[in-house]
Amino acid sequence: MTTPPAEALGYRPRDDSEPYAARLVAEQGEPDPGDPAHSRVGGHFVTDPPIRPR
Numbered sequence: 001m002t003t004p005p006a007e008a009l010g011y012r013p014r015d016d017s018e019p020y021a022a023r024l025v026a027e028q029g030e031p032d033p034g035d036p037a038h039s040r041v042g043g044h045f046v047t048d049p050p051i052r053p054r
Helices: 004-008 018-028
Strands: none
């Protein structure tokens, strides 16, 4: 499934993550939409402390 704007740019998906969704939810549980790792772009990098060079 894709959106008309993406199609207008020539995007044609070759993969679909939905076949894997049920297994991952069974293994890991439903994701918490309130968790910043799921609700913000950047995943766990948003919540992990910064890495500072020494």
